Amino acid sequence: MEGDQKLHHFDDVSKHSATKDCWLIIHGKVYDVTPFMDEHPGGDEVLLAATKKDATNDFEDIGHSNQARELMDKYCIGKIDASTIPVNRVFIPPEQTPYNPDKTSDFTIKILQFLVPVMILGVAFAVRYYTRAE
Structure with a gap:
């Protein structure tokens, strides 16, 4: 049929x-x-x-x-x-959310996305400051 x-x-x-x-x-x-x-x-x-x-x-x-x-x-x-x-x-599927296996909140992820690069820059400046020749 x-x-x-x-x-x-x-x-x-x-x-x-x-x-x-x-x-x-x-x-x-x-x-x-x-x-x-x-x-x-x-x-x-x-x-x-x-x-x-x-x-x-x-x-x-x-x-x-x-x-x-x-x-x-x-x-x-x-x-x-x-x-x-x-x-x-008709069902229209929502946009797929990024994979988040540990169910971390969106707020925490946004804070970490901001803080991690800032911390890396801070460490780089600290290393530069303490290792520079006088």
């Missing part, structure tokens, strides 16, 4: 946002999860909260198992026309 999947408009998908009629948009595909509402481990309210938007981040943030991902194929009814999704309904 991959090549001939129906293309859905965002407004049409948004109309399916009830327990008895629930469609989700995940990774550019449209899923009719209505038959799965009672079976979903998080309950139907979790699925309903993911309607009327691109639910890709909601899906990925949970960390679904490979089994859950395979189960999705059963509910796929087509693809979303990405050009019809309103800008405020």
Whole structure:
């Protein structure tokens, strides 16, 4: 079905946002999860909260198992026309923050970025002062 999947408009998908009629948009595909509402481990309210938007981040943030991902194929009814999704309904990832393995606060990092060069200059002047020939 991959090549001939129906293309859905965002407004049409948004109309399916009830327990008895629930469609989700995940990774550019449209899923009719209505038959799965009672079976979903998080309950139907979790699925309903993911309607009327691109639910890709909601899906990925949970960390679904490979089994859950395979189960999705059963509910796929087509693809979303990405050009019809309103800008405020699409996840735009924030700029990636620099790697900070020890979770040092930003304030501390800025202070250190200032102090380290000043300390190096201070040591250089001290060495120069005490080693200069008289």
